[in-house]
Amino acid sequence: MAECGASSSGSSGDSLDKSITLPPDEIFRNLENAKRFAIDIGGSLTKLAYYSTVQHKVAKVRSFDHSGKDAEQEHETPYEISVQEEISARLHFIKFENTYIEACLDFIKDHLVNTETKVIQATGGGAYKFKDLIEQKLRLKVDKEDVMTCLIKGCNFVLKNIPHEAFMYQKDADPEFRFQTNHPNIFPYLLVNIGSGVSIVKVETEDKFEWIGGSSIGGGTFWGLGALLTKTKKFDELLHLASKGQHTNVDMLVRDIYGGAYQTLGLSGNLIASSFGKSATADKEFSKEDMSKSLLHMISNDIGQLACLYAKLHNLDRVYFGGFFIRGHPVTMRTITYSINFFSKGEVQALFLRHEGYLGAIGAFLKGAEQDNPNQYSWGENYAGSSGLMSTSPELYPMQRNRSGTFDLLEMDRLERPLVNLPLLLDPSSYIPDTVDLTDDAMARKYWLTCFEEALDGVVHRAIASQPDAMDAAERAEKFRQKYWNKLQTLRHQPFAYGTLTVRSLLETREHCLNEFNFPDPYSQVKQKENGIALKCFQRVIKSLDSLGWEERQFALVKGLLAGNVFDWGAKAVSDVLESEPQFGFEEAKKKLQERPWLVDSYGEWLQRLKGPPHKCALIFADNSGIDIILGVFPFVRELLSRGTEVILACNSGPALNDVTYNESLIVTERIAAMDPLIQCALKEDKLLLVQTGSSSPCLDLSRLDKGLAVLVRERGTDLVVIEGMGRAIHTNYYAALCCESLKLAVIKNSWLADRLGGRLFSVIFKYEVPAK
Amino acid sequence: MIWGEGFGGRGSLAGRGRGSATRGREPGIGGSAEFHLLSLEQSSRPRDDGRRGHSSIGRTLRHSAFSGADWTRTCLSRSPSFSSCRFGSLPPAHPAPLSLDSHAITLPPSREPIGRIAAIGSLCAGAWGGGPAEGGASAEAAAAEEGEAVGTGGWLERERRRLQLMGAGRPGAPMEHQARASATAAGTPPGPPTSASSSSGEPGPGGPALEPRRREPARRRASSTSAASSLPSNAAATVDSQCRGAAGGMNRERPGSYSGATHATRQRLESLKKNRPLFPWFGLDIGGTLVKLVYFEPKDITAEEEEEEVESLKSIRKYLTSNVAYGSTGIRDVHLELKDLTLCGRKGNLHFIRFPTHDMPAFIQMGRDKNFSSLHTVFCATGGGAYKFEQDFLTIGDLQLCKLDELDCLIKGILYIDSVGFNGRSQCYYFENPADSEKCRKLPFNLKNPYPLLLVNIGSGVSILAVYSKDNYKRVTGTSLGGGTFFGLCCLLTGCTTFEEALEMASRGDSTKVDKLVRDIYGGDYERFSLPGWAVASSFGNMMSKEKREAVSKEDLARATLITITNNIGSIARMCALNENINQVVFVGNFLRINTISMRLLAYALDYWSKGQLKALFSEHEGYFGAVGALLELLKLP
Secondary structure (H helix, E strand, O other), rough: OOOOOOOOOOOOOOOOOOOOOOOOOOOOOOHHHHEEEEEEOOOOEEEEEEEEEEEEEEEEEEEEEOOOOOHHHHHOOOEEEEEEEEEEEEEEEEEHHHHHHHHHHHHHHHHOOOOOOOOOEEEEOOOOOHHHHHHHOOOEEEEEHHHHHHHHHHHHHHHHHOOOOOOOOOOOOOOOEEOOOOOOOOOOOEEEOOOEEEEEEEOOOOOOOEEEEEEEOHHHHHHHHHHHOOOOOOHHHHHHHHHOOOHHHHOEHHHHHHHOOOHHHEEEOOEEEEEHHHHHHHOOOOOOOHHHHHHHHHHHHHHHHHHHHHHHOOOOOOOEEEOOOOOOOOOHHHHHHHHHHHHOOOOEEEEEOOOOOOOHHHHHHHOOOOHHOOOHEEEOOOOOOOOOOOOOOOOOOOOHHHOOOEEEEEEEEEOOOOOEEOEOOOOOHOOOEEEOOOOOOOOHHHHHHHHHHHHHHHHHHHHHHHHOOOHHHHHHHHHHHHHHHHHHHHHHHHOOEEEEEHHHHHHHHHHHHHHHHHOOOOHHHHHHHHHHHHHHHHHHHHHHHHHOOOOHHHHHHHHHHHHHHHHHOOOOHHHHHHHHHOOOOOOHHHHOOOOOOOOOOOOHHHHHHHHHOOEEEEEEOOOOOOOOHHHHHHHHHHHHHOOOOOOEEEEOOOOOOOEEEEHHHHHHHHHHHHHHHHHHHHOOOOOOEEEOOOOOOOOOOOEEEEEHHHHHHHHOOOOOEEEEEEEEHOOOOOOOEEEEEEEEEOOOHHHHHHHOOOOOOOOOOEEEEOOOO | OOOHHOOHHHHHHHHHHHHHHOOOOOOOOOHHHHHHHHHHHOOOOOOOOOOOOHHHHHHHHHHHHOOOOOHHHHHHHHOOOOOOOOOOOOOOOOOOOOOHHHHHHHHOHHHHHHHHHHHHHHHHHHOOOHHHOHHHHHHHHHHHHHOOHHHHHHHHHHHHHHHHHHOOOOHHHHHHHHHHHHHHHHOOOOOOOOOOOOHHHOOOOOHHHHHHHHHHHHHHHHHHHHHHHHOHHHHHHHHHHHHHOOOOOOOOOOOOOOOOOOOHHHHHHHHHHOOOOOEEEEEEEEOOOEEEEEEEEEOOOOOHHHHHHHHHHHHHHHHHHOEEEEEEOOEEEEHHOOOEEEEOEEEEEEEEEEHHHHHHHHHHHHHHHHHHHHHHHOOOEEHHHHHHHHHHHHHOOOEEEEEOHHHHHHHHHHHHHHOOOOOOOEEEEEEEEEOOOHHHHHHHHOOOOOOEEEEEEEOOEEEEEEOOOOOHHHHHHEEEOHHHHHHHHHHHHHHHOOOOHHHHHHHHHHHHHHHHHHHHHHOOEHHHHEOOOOOOEEEHHHHOOHHHHHHHHHHHHHHHHHHHHHHHHHHHHHHHHHHHHHHHEEOOOOOOOOHHHHHHHHHHHHHOOOOOOOOEEOOOOOOOHHHHHHHHOOOOOO
């Protein structure tokens, strides 16, 4: 969101103000590479969509050339890092007041470099009105797309690609937003679009939807009738009036007729028996506020009732509401929710969408981009480039009463590979990755926001240090600081801005912001160095493990896994230690660990299990680079392999903190294989498989994993999942239920969290779970 | 209606005229208000029902006895209205029934001619209002009711007579004798009049025969009555016990105390022997906006019966049946009268009367003033008002209501009325070609297979019932967008004051100027979803634009309001019919009274959107079924 320089306060709302200068840094980013445009022009807001390629730096790792035999010895590091430019695809969506449409078109014309584009997809009621202007300004042919088709396409898209897209709105709850985890199958659902009228559409598949009904009593009725009754012209002002009114002065309630409740039917006395019923019986004046409120109730109740009747007739329980009547207005979300609850007796849920305003634009874009098969890809919301829910809501930010001049943004990154559910989830539809919902838990939210604020200096420092040769590193790092700081402040006030607030989302937002300012992998050198050190220790560690008896060895392996996990730059306590005591060794880490019994300790069961038949295939989600992966995970992998268990080792696709990336894991494995015939052999025989998770987060969402991983997991008959580290096993997945055995282990490296879990710093979680038969 | 009089006093006349005519904008005195109203009446009746016209006025003119003030009210009342009168600011429980006097005094003698014409209803009103008189006075009262000798003697003469009446007017007096007798027979000493108010500590007159729970209201009743009229407490109490007996099923156990009964009592005993409640037979439905009253007028009264008929009862009968309008707001829908009906072995006519719910306090007050409670009748009442006003009926009117569920009554009523037909014609009807003004025809419908049936009752709000058999029904849903919404919004948007006016405006308006149609958005049909261009996309959608707001007339707005509400009801009804798998939908309720626009629209919309699967049916007695059901409950029918 960005304020435009000149405000239109002096000019009438209808005239187009050309004097506006748009801040190019913030909006219309990557316009020079924009390829495909779509526009959705509504009654008051325009939504522009374009597809663009983003060039950004990535840290690549590459093995040294091993042809020269002695070359290897000379290198201090196990591999080389190079920063390369990479191109990825991104979808940009911008929402702004219609007043700015001409200024925006001018801006686009001036900045558009790509000339391949010939057509712009347009939808919405205003598409016709502005057709000539668009064609003349952009010299693009306007292709009109059907409004409802676009809406449905957009809706399917956000429901599939944006986690926590849908939410319930609960009055008087804190927070009032309750986000839904994405259902693996989004169909069928009912979309109730409340524009000037109401359309009720049943969506059965990607391409199959049907208009099953509608109502003429909609947003236009509220606006039109409201304007007549109150002489108030603006929709927002009417809503504002309504939020202050008392409908009981205008409506005839059950108690006005019965003197109390209608007991026989169990109808409460407060129920409205006749909307505006009191305005018929007395010749008194009614306040604007009261009439607006009554009107709002009348319309919301009516829509809710019809929606319930249609949902019942078609046997659907998911009903999404959209349209300008709903858009960002807590007042209408509240009344619609109330109505749905009342009429369906709780059987139907009223759901709203975070990006409801963009559905038309997204759909129009997708329609134009069909040849690119956008539906083949998975997309991810870019937290850095998106404004978040309610960014322009006047109610939550009374200071920003003037909505005009506020731009709302949404950016979606096209992910390299499609993401799917882990096939081993017990119930994909109820799986929630995150352990603590920070939107819900105010105490935890406060702590973590502060924690991330305090850690920000260190991250900035690390970012600068990672690019010693870049002249502008400090400047970019400062921008990063500002951006992430602002995000944290937004989240303090609106924890619901990007869906459910979690430690994961805070971490991911930080990664997005770092990428935004070209710090693709601030830890690349650190990881490189640590991997080097750890590799040197590998053989010694293996040797000492091999000298132990079986039972001792099993325990040592687990301790090694845990000790390795102490090395985590993501955790503040540890990063302090590592910065000051670089020699802090593996053995010392082991000493830091809590003695058994651990905070959560099912080691006994695990050991018992190991005495039984070997697992068929284990899926291991690795955590950190260096000691963790090399001295902790690999010996463990080695043991599993020697038992005859196949191992799938899954690492992040992209960098996140000091987590080992898939590319790094390839090199590390190669180096280990060179030292260890067992690993070598397993690789050769396809018994050790390296895969990528599809994620670039320090946390783990088992509902969004690389499709290749999922295929392999199924093929190999995986019967054990090992999840390691705080981010993956505690912040997320602590309660994840799988349909096979699982081992979740981590060392708590955060004293507050340890406190919460009833332990202390470096307490150990060792959670071995066997699904109930 | 006479219950307007309870609020006597000089101010009330002006207030009444004002309220009716212009919703309180011009506090004019009689004349101008009348004029206004008359002209209004001329232009505001889309369907001229519910009155007999001038001949009946001429006929009843002979009864003229009372003040010209009543003229105003009578005339006003003939413009049937939902809300023409405003009584809210007046004390709801005016204790002294002095209004007749004050009206008379208020009227300037110079307005004699008007007064003479006007007295039509007022005499009859007076008949009811005057109530039974004690002793010899009752004979005079009876004479007055007969209307032969009175009313021609000019103002002073009338005034004299009135004072006489008033002085004599200790309502319920004959009953006093009876009550004393019966009370004595029952062995309870009559309480001294003065101690009546403190008699609550004594056992009720029905004493041992009555359960304690029943005694409580009886006592209160006794005390309130006696406090106002010095009637011995046990008189009223006996009345109470008789009432119960009459209610049948409520308390069949009667105190055996009628041995010393008068003629009138004998008649009652007759009635009771036949397990038939005492006259008058009323059914009351007190809705959010309108009170619906059905009254059974026995036509098979024998000479002996007539002779023995209690005066107050007789006066009620005469008053109700010889008038088409009562007070300022009461209306008898003459065209709905069901003739030669046999109910509980009695032959007679069923009358349909309505008045605004906000006049309910006045109605109760009248009940008190005229000592309704002495009639030993049971008021079977349904609708929300049966609950809301229950306490008022008891404490002010000394009447105990028998409260009945409104949906039970509605269904009972509709089934019964359909079964008796409409004076030889069909009760139920439908529209053929409802969308075509030329070809549209209203045709009788034989509801021989009534079940299952979706019943949509459109009053102030809307209730939708699925009826599977006589006793098996459920309320499917309801909506607050009903008749009250139409009229309420019309009042706000157009400044209209009556339902009739609102409908009349609507009949002249064009809703397409107000509403945004599908074709306004898509230039024609929206083919993607096969939506016709004429369909309303957004009700009042055009009113988002300032220019269009300035270009519409009040008539357009009234029309749009009517179309919006009607379409919405049709839409919800259709969805309910689909969900319940029912294909005949009967629309009833007073929203449809004289509202052909809505009926035709409902008929068309249901047919169009259901592709001919659903049939919209209507019923002649649209708003009265609840009241009929209440009456049937009284008679324990069927």
